[in-house]
Amino acid sequence: MRKISLLLLLSALVFGCASVKKRTEKSIGTTLNSPFFDNQFTGLLVLDPIAKDTLYSYNSDKYFTPASNTKIFTLYTALKTLPKQAPALRYLQKNDTLFFEGTGDPSLLHHYLKDSTAYSFLKNTINLAYHYSNFQDTRMGPGWSWDDFAWYYSPERSALPIFGNTVMIYDTPDYKVTPAYFKDSVLQIQHSWNREEKRNLFYFDSAERDSLEIPFITDANTVKSVLEGLFARPITLINEMPKGEKKTLYGIEMDSLYVRLMHESDNFIAEQLLIMASGVLTDTLNSENARNHILKNQLKDLPQQPRWVDGSGLSRYNLFTPKSMVYVLNELYQEVPEERLFSIFPAGGVSGTLNSWYGGEEAPYIFAKSGSLGNNYCLSGYLRTKKGRLLIFSFMNNHFRHSPSEVKEQMQTIFEALREGY
Template sequence: MYSTSNQTVINLTFKGFVILFLLSSCSSSRMPYFKDLVQNEPLDQSFHALVVRDPSSQEVLYSHNGDRYFTPASNTKIVTLYSGIKLLPNHAPALKYNARKDTLYFEGTGDPTLAHPYYKEQTTLTFLKDYKVLYWVPNNTSEDRYGPGWAWEDYDTYFSPEKSELPIYGNVVTTWKDSSRHLLPEYFKKDLKSETNKFRRAEFKNDFYIPEHRTDTLEIPFIIDEALTLNLLEEVLNMRVYTVNQFPEGPKQTLSGIPMDSIYKRMMHKSDNFLAEQILMMASSTLTDTLSTRTAINHMLEHYLNDLNTQPRWVDGSGLSRYNLFTPKSFTTILQKLYNEVSHDRLLTLFPMWDETGTVEHWTHSEIEPFIFAKSGSFGNHYNLSGYIKTSSGKLLIFSMMNNHFRVPSSQIRAEIYATLKEIHRSY
């Protein structure tokens, strides 16, 4: 438990950001870089940053540790969002295919919506059912099932599904119980065991452990291989699907799927790691026939992010990896690009609302309108928030507030972030 005095120090530290911000905004158009912020126990052993930017003038108004590297966690999804907007069309590339009369050859593009429990996507299924003979051309990816630096013990958790070229059902088993146990897809019913286990799935086998008393909805990743994907595809189509090693001669066409904004919005609002990873795989499908997260990342760094103040270390789409390193100034630069290139109404729809509790679906503060539209990013001892803040004067500002290596409860960090941003909202 942390003492009242320690909590006071936290308050002073973050309020220091606000005070310096407000004093500087009154005296100068550019806020000074200030090193001597209060850094006492317990914050003297942790790492914090705040950068505030005016997108109209593109001026950095305030920067504390803005050029330092931080582990971004799910703030990485902001970069994934920008990558999708730059590299993908308005509708998801659902499949690449070559049609020969009543025969269709097709391959995956990484589109995550096929039979997804949330999207209930039918475009691809309807298209495939229009042909009498289906040939799937698999293995058009260089991806490992997990990203570099992911935690191995998360293999049974909802936020860590495997990546794949032709995802189906979101690459998870969804189960819930009312009068009976339900399973989607039902293909795995034979693999369901009504017992308690430390993990919800065997590490190297699709055996699932759900005790009888669990009635809530659970999502458990399944292990993907070519044979399983083929079986699930045949089950959902109710028709035979064959595999073949290569396409016939001739150009490939691309099937348009659902609007990308519906994928972006769920990725950002739900912090959906699976969607984030598959967005980068889809993005690579516009650059090469071999799906590769690294190809998409390298292309973005070379062509659209080559003006960042410091070169990031960027390894995945979701931010699950602790290998990722970005600076707060880099995030404000990317947020500036989004501000410049995306309509503001659309942009603030893609970014979720946020308050001291975290991301919120419904705004409950009757005394004030929503004013923070931002993506959070957290795992143990890390909490970051980057996005846009509406001020009481009608100004829209960009900010990135990153906090790494703290030992206080993250709820305290969230509360102080909110207090800081609320003061900026009120005073600027």
């Protein structure tokens, strides 16, 4: 009798769990098959990484424009190739001259990160020679919108970024411009653009705003001039480093870069991370080197090989599947301690780009990276159910004509079903 009762109880539990799972699947299917999703392209994959069980799959092997979900692959590449502290400079001392070159580190006097490691190292040296030709990449990524050149989210890529490769203009009593080198290049007038397309001439209307961040055109001479203004001494440009063993100066903790990358969806940091990775893997700074290396080695078993052209996701040439996105998220979950990983990803209703969406009743239940371009919105990451189960998901939406907030509301309905049902 006792055994029979136990079997009945176990059967009831199994049946109950199966019933809840079916109800959850039906609820998700009903939402995805509603008229709302008729005229757009949608993909969803949900995985239980512990049980290795696919809980839901919908167009998960189809290719989507990922927008800033691309940064998940960039984060993985950085974690697999870069040290705990950023390589800030490479240098070589010869007689009374310090020869130095950039590593792609974006943090030098960055407006928000404010790292001064390289600045402090260089400022007390009389004779400085800057090697600029190790950068073998383009200033802008393939497929970037041409008219983004004047907006804060699209700084140029370079070997030795300084001040985040942007000019900050503040409407203060003394009218502050950082870096000060560009102060005479700012016109205080109303203009349809923030900057001229092909030269560093900036426009700022204090009647409209109290501050403005604008990318500047980067080249070796501009970097030289900015540094000379900071150090009040001349710097020599060289196109080849002298022979000898180069040393590396290490700077900011990499996790501070990763948090800003994911929380603020910082495109500039994303691009520079791949350039830094290339510098560790090869003798030149070219983001394609890093992408090719990671795809041929650590990610050689991806379910579908992506078309991956930049670090940030600004390019509409990028193509990724939900299945490959979940694969990389699972690799991250297996290799990075959960507390650290979830601190790097934005938390729903709490931080970063998710601070106004997907909040939990008492604590965050979603830790994920969003990706937005016109008519596209994707979200990929981790979901904690009410029963404590950890799920990995990738939810990708392309070509919709609804408002992004309407798409997010539909997605939130599905996330809540997952949280309740599993």
